[in-house]
Amino acid sequence: MRRDVFQAIADPTRRAIIMLLAVGALTPNAIADHFDTSRQAVSKHLRILTECEILVQEQQGREIHYHLNAGKMKDLEKWLEQFKQLMAKRFDQLDTVLEQLKSKGK
Amino acid sequence: MRRDVFQAIADPTRRAIIMLLAVGALTPNAIADHFDTSRQAVSKHLRILTECEILVQEQQGREIHYHLNAGKMKDLEKWLEQFKQLMAKRFDQLDTVLEQLKSKGK
DNA sequence: TATATGTGCAATCAATCGGTTTCGCAAATG
DNA sequence: CATTTGCGAAACCGATTGATTGCACATATA
Numbered sequence: 001m002r003r004d005v006f007q008a009i010a011d012p013t014r015r016a017i018i019m020l021l022a023v024g025a026l027t028p029n030a031i032a033d034h035f036d037t038s039r040q041a042v043s044k045h046l047r048i049l050t051e052c053e054i055l056v057q058e059q060q061g062r063e064i065h066y067h068l069n070a071g072k073m074k075d076l077e078k079w080l081e082q083f084k085q086l087m088a089k090r091f092d093q094l095d096t097v098l099e100q101l102k103s104k105g106k
Numbered sequence: 107m108r109r110d111v112f113q114a115i116a117d118p119t120r121r122a123i124i125m126l127l128a129v130g131a132l133t134p135n136a137i138a139d140h141f142d143t144s145r146q147a148v149s150k151h152l153r154i155l156t157e158c159e160i161l162v163q164e165q166q167g168r169e170i171h172y173h174l175n176a177g178k179m180k181d182l183e184k185w186l187e188q189f190k191q192l193m194a195k196r197f198d199q200l201d202t203v204l205e206q207l208k209s210k211g212k
Numbered sequence: 213t214a215t216a217t218g219t220g221c222a223a224t225c226a227a228t229c230g231g232t233t234t235c236g237c238a239a240a241t242g
Numbered sequence: 243c244a245t246t247t248g249c250g251a252a253a254c255c256g257a258t259t260g261a262t263t264g265c266a267c268a269t270a271t272a
Contacts, residue, residue: 003113006115006116006118006121008109009112009115009116009185010113010115010116011230012112013230015112015185016208016229018133018189019188019189019192022189022196023195024196024198025194027248027249028248028249028250029247029248029249032112036235037230037231037232038232039248039249040231040232040233040249040250040251041231041232042232042233043249043250043251044229044230044231045230046250047250047251054195061238061239061240061248062238062239062240062247062249063239063248064247064248064249064250068193069195073186073189074184074271076182077186079115079121080179080182080183080186082125083125083128083179086125086128086129087128087174087176087238089129090129090130109222117259119260133218133219134218134219134220135217135218135219143260143261143262144261144262144263145218146219146220146221146261146262146263147227147260147261148263149219149220150259150260150261151219151260155222166258167218167269167270168217168218168219168268168269168270169218169219169269170218170219170220
């Protein structure tokens with residue numbers, strides 16, 4: 001079972017959950033209140049998010065508080081950064097070409 | 107059919123294709139050479155990436171060159187930025203709380 | 213013109229996804 | 243001690259996914 005940040009954020013409900021928990025930890029019921037789906041459906045999303053370590057559980061009596069593990073989002077950030085660097089390098093090469101054309105034009 | 111950047115980058119092959127094309131435009135066959143799957147499978151990924159406007163086709167004779175539309179990745183960047191801002195705000199609040207505790211301690 | 217090449221598209225299939233319903237269990241509450 | 247509450251797990255279901263295979267159709271090439 002593939003379980004990474006990329007697959008986790010593919011679902012809009014999960015993205016919304018991440019945003020919710022970015023503000024502060026919540027229990028499953030509290031989270032489910034924000035959505036139209038059942039608590040169980042939300043619970044499934046929480047399981048997926050926990051499995052790929054985006055969320056962390058904190059048991060308090062019979063309640064479970066889901067916390068965000070912000071560090072995991074770095075995986076996404078890293079990939080995006082890598083992509084942007086590749087693009088930047090490409091534009092640098094383009095700049096070089098343009099520069100060469102310019103100097104030849106003289 | 108959901109077709110957004112988030113769903114597009116959920117698949118590892120598609121992420122690899124994006125990275126490939128970040129370096130420069132390629133034809134489907136050239137792209138498929140980099141993977142173990144069939145050309146048709148790659149072609150499907152290209153269709154998905156094109157549908158959500160991450161890729162743009164450029165016909166040249168019987169060849170099709172797939173270009174990256176780097177701008178589309180902004181959707182992802184925006185979401186990530188929004189997330190980071192929420193987290194930052196939370197830490198600001200935490201700072202405030204700590205500040206209050208400190209002044210009370212005096 | 214006959215053949216090879218580059219490509220998209222449709223049919224098909226097993227696997228996965230996201231949802232609901234039902235259940236079980238431990239912790240709070242009366 | 244009985245009941246309510248908060249939660250996860252399992253069974254099930256239709257829809258979607260990612261892959262393969264086979265085909266059609268243009269454009270090059272001999």
